Amino acid sequence: MKNILFVRSTPYNExxxxxxxxxxxxxxxxxxxxxxxxxxxxxxxxxxVVDLCEYNQNKARVIYKKRIRxxxxxxxxxxxxxxxxxxxxxxxxxxxxxxxxYLIAKRHPNTSIYSGPYWNMFMIPFFSNIYDFLITNKLNxxxxxxxxxxxxxxxxxxxxxxxxxxxxxxGLDTSRxxxxxxxxxxxxxxxxxxxxxxxLYVGTLDENKNLSFILKVFAKLLEKEPDVxxxxxxxxxxxxxxxxxxxxxxxxYTNLINSVPSKIKDSIIHIDRVDNPELKYIYPLAxxxxxxxxxxxxxxxxxxxxxxxAPVITSLNGGSSTLIKTNDxxxxxxxxxxxxxxxxxxxxxxxxxxxxxVVEKCKCNIRENYTWKSICLKMLKNIxx
Numbered sequence: 001m002k003n004i005l006f007v008r009s010t011p012y013n014e015x016x017x018x019x020x021x022x023x024x025x026x027x028x029x030x031x032x033x034x035x036x037x038x039x040x041x042x043x044x045x046x047x048x049v050v051d052l053c054e055y056n057q058n059k060a061r062v063i064y065k066k067r068i069r070x071x072x073x074x075x076x077x078x079x080x081x082x083x084x085x086x087x088x089x090x091x092x093x094x095x096x097x098x099x100x101x102y103l104i105a106k107r108h109p110n111t112s113i114y115s116g117p118y119w120n121m122f123m124i125p126f127f128s129n130i131y132d133f134l135i136t137n138k139l140n141x142x143x144x145x146x147x148x149x150x151x152x153x154x155x156x157x158x159x160x161x162x163x164x165x166x167x168x169x170x171g172l173d174t175s176r177x178x179x180x181x182x183x184x185x186x187x188x189x190x191x192x193x194x195x196x197x198x199x200l201y202v203g204t205l206d207e208n209k210n211l212s213f214i215l216k217v218f219a220k221l222l223e224k225e226p227d228v229x230x231x232x233x234x235x236x237x238x239x240x241x242x243x244x245x246x247x248x249x250x251x252x253y254t255n256l257i258n259s260v261p262s263k264i265k266d267s268i269i270h271i272d273r274v275d276n277p278e279l280k281y282i283y284p285l286a287x288x289x290x291x292x293x294x295x296x297x298x299x300x301x302x303x304x305x306x307x308x309x310a311p312v313i314t315s316l317n318g319g320s321s322t323l324i325k326t327n328d329x330x331x332x333x334x335x336x337x338x339x340x341x342x343x344x345x346x347x348x349x350x351x352x353x354x355x356x357x358v359v360e361k362c363k364c365n366i367r368e369n370y371t372w373k374s375i376c377l378k379m380l381k382n383i384x385x
């Protein structure tokens with residue numbers, strides 16, 4: 001029986017009961033594949049072990065360790081000790097740009113990295129050049145495998161000098177949806193979408209997710225398809241800059257929606273929150289799922305939408321670069337031309353055969369290639385070679 005350590009190298013606290021905790025999905029998947037897996041999570045003040053699950057005598061756990069934070073990186077020297085690392089046969093560290101990924105790779109001979117960003121995420125952008133100068137060549141040699149979440153992330157690391165980079169994608173933890181109960185509030189949305197042709201957006205309402213662009217596209221769409229409705233699910237969020245200027249999170253959405261003509265506003269409904277598992281009742285009712293994000297490491301909502309049967313129209317981002325290789329799997333647009341996005345939505349609304357084809361291909365693709373079990377099997381194939 002082998003022991004795997006999966007390391008969340010970033011120094012931010014994480015709620016393991018929250019939405020889209022990828023480390024939990026990975027740990028559980030490795031456990032079901034016959035491995036003990038510890039998910040190492042750095043925290044401000046917690047130092048404990050939490051059991052996740054047990055399967056055929058294999059265990060998955062979360063290990064919390066305190067860390068010293070330096071800007072967007074952090075260090076825990078006890079984790080770097082031989083007595084801690086020698087318990088594991090395989091170590092996988094998240095993110096190429098975290099100091100702990102490099103330090104662990106120096107100390108454990110079977111360390112791989114699993115990275116997602118395809119743009120500079122350093123708090124002080126110039127630090128990226130310093131990190132690359134000092135670390136990149138060394139980490140490239142030390143890491144047994146360089147896994148990434150998307151084609152864009154693969155190209156990003158290759159430009160930095162990493163070789164043999166493998167795009168394994170991101171997985172969906174389908175078990176979290178199995179026992180979802182449709183509550184009254186969710187049923188109200190289901191009833192509304194069942195009676196109307198709806199374009200759906202799920203996620204934070206902020207500048208990066210490009211809500212202003214969604215509203216422009218929708219206003220133009222109504223000129224061609226006047227009966228269509230827009231359903232927005234997610235909380236409003238201001239940029240850090242605007243927060244420093246005294247604006248609260250709610251004002252981002254309020255200011256945008258107040259600038260929309262009432263005729264268009266009447267065709268938009270906004271719901272602050274739906275429990276993630278309950279989205280399984282909502283996605284299949286969408287005539288199109290729209291995601292015009294400026295940056296998206298992967299886009300779990302896109303993965304969910306595909307799995308549950310909503311045809312996707314999206315910007316070029318991490319997830320779409322991997323999931324939408326051709327138009328058979330959805331509509332990917334590498335610009336923000338309103339007319340082109342409207343044409344894509346009209347294609348879904350008026351060509352039911354095309355929509356059906358996209359939905360079936362995507363469902364099959366996610367089931368076969370983008371659950372956490374599938375992702376872990378891809379990793380193990382390369383690690384064990």
